[in-house]
Amino acid sequence: MQKTSSSTKLPSTTFSEIAAFVRELYASPEAFIPLHAPVFLGNEKKYLAETIDSTFVSSVGAFVNRFEEMMADITGARYAVAVVNGTAALHVALKMVGVSQNDEVLSQALTFVATANAISYEKAIPHFIDVDADTLGLSPRALLHRLEAVAELRNGACYNRETGRRIAACVPMHTFGLPARIEEIVAICERYHIPVVEDAAESLGSYVGERHTGTFGRVGTFSFNGNKTVTCGGGGALVTNDEQVAKRAKHLTTPAKPPHRWEYVHDQIGYNYRLPNLNAALACAQLEQLEHYLANKRATAQRYAEFFRDVADIEWIGEPENTRSNYWLNAIRLAARDERDRFLTYTNDAGVMTRPIWKLLNDLPMFRDCPRGDLSVARRLEDTIVNLPSSVRP
């Protein structure tokens, strides 16, 4: 790798070297290289066939229970509840901490749209906060700054002085598997009596110290969509240490039917958010491979880190200190937006899939009028961060 560029415009030779490096990494000289494709190496077919043989493909079954046990075991949370996808997990988690219509929910402006969608399902309003440049996750400093500016405690609850609305929850997200400063966030939220729902959709296998992401908030949520480290087609999970929350979440998602031998009596508006046993079977087979996947992805991240050490004007984003990232998606920072666009065009044209980070949610038409703090870091990152192919390598 030649260090040739001293201008801010990277020469396209650098782009071609990056594309060539990714092709070498995936031992794929010609085929299209996706951002993240699932890999099936273990008991996937066997477990799927078992659901057919047992006829338990639907809303109850041994794999649902096993999946919940595995998730509790992996995360170290006391309870896990399987649901149909990560968005459903978030929606239920928000209901578990009491979010309801016209409440505000703090979250980061730079996150996948599901976070704000889930807030909107209860007709609550997202309130956007800036992120940190190193973690890409919710910034505790920006959070505190914003709360100091607009929050007040009344009767033990937090209110936004400017809008008069209750601030009912805070949802930090561990972007691309890089752990956010979750301990600081939780400490600030405690001071303001704001429950934390931890969006760990992307961070299965990511830790802060020895503690798994998703277990710092009152509830943590995970996704098992097709693009995640581990997939079950579609699936999600909530984790919590609070027995009442676990029981209520199970009740609400199954859907709100107290057990009776034959009576179908429902005691609240429920949700058909159960994970089918079919999908749970796939999740179990995939989770059995988790350690292998994580080690493989860690090695990939290491390769990227080494490669980009020698590339001018591109920074590979590594795990923050005292954390362990699952390196779900590798991310790099380019110098500027036009540079990013040239890179995206070049690599995608070359059959190496790359993708910019999300558009800030407050720029989407449905969230344009939501309250927000200063978002200057998020704005800068929006223009310059790109994801690279990060599937488990063969």
Add this chain to the structure above:
Amino acid sequence: MQKTSSSTKLPSTTFSEIAAFVRELYASPEAFIPLHAPVFLGNEKKYLAETIDSTFVSSVGAFVNRFEEMMADITGARYAVAVVNGTAALHVALKMVGVSQNDEVLSQALTFVATANAISYEKAIPHFIDVDADTLGLSPRALLHRLEAVAELRNGACYNRETGRRIAACVPMHTFGLPARIEEIVAICERYHIPVVEDAAESLGSYVGERHTGTFGRVGTFSFNGNKTVTCGGGGALVTNDEQVAKRAKHLTTPAKPPHRWEYVHDQIGYNYRLPNLNAALACAQLEQLEHYLANKRATAQRYAEFFRDVADIEWIGEPENTRSNYWLNAIRLAARDERDRFLTYTNDAGVMTRPIWKLLNDLPMFRDCPRGDLSVARRLEDTIVNLPSSVRP
């Protein structure tokens, strides 16, 4: 079978004869007989394995497209959109016809709770109408009677004079696969400018004349839950002849991302309601068996019909004139509630699963204050209708 009873109390010898008949029907002298269990006879395992081999287990894939084509073909609707379950299908269908917060949605008091839950997700309010004693579905007479009492047209929309709220949709449901008087219902709703969302969750393979249920309303919805005629673990579908509705439904459920090579820009609050390709694979294999299942279930219904012809004080409920039921769940009517309870206790104790029809939704705590018309037929049915085992027989 002896006709012994002339009192209203059936002797328990009759109950034991019924239980014995069900055991004979399912060639199962001892094992527990469920109400409805799935049967897998065809390409289920093969198609599931194909999703693993292709790695397309998640939100896109050939089986999703094939499932949608099969559903359009089977129902005769122009378009079908696959979603994650029947409740999601209903929720999206209501949004497609414009239901929003504080609207009222007419539906039957006697239906599965998902119907009213889906109405509530948009913070709309169910408005309960009576059912017909023969179809168990929404009564056009009761509907007209109620509309004449409370409805008025203002600027082309229908309003409830008593509550001031807009009546934004009507959701009839084809109970247990028995077709409701859907043509009359649609005609009345047209007069009042009320769009019809047809809940066909239970009626795949049920027809009115030559036309498949679910195709009379603006949108029809189906469920493929584990207890349905055809299952994919969890799954649902919308059908419609309206291209715009089909496109908007697909957009809203995928979730609201206009296509772009790499940009992730979402233009409205979307829903993660996509059916995973894994589940669609199972749905395709099951739909290939649909004709066989329907014929098998029709023969079962015939056996029940013949058996109950000779049982005093119990009426088996057959398909209404000019319709063809899929006989998803066979239903009988007992003389009174205490009789029903004795029957439920006896049969479930004997390992033959039976179940009463649903509790009226307006009696559930969350729907207690919803508007409603006279519900005397539904009330009578609630006390006396019981479902019998109806799985596809070996």
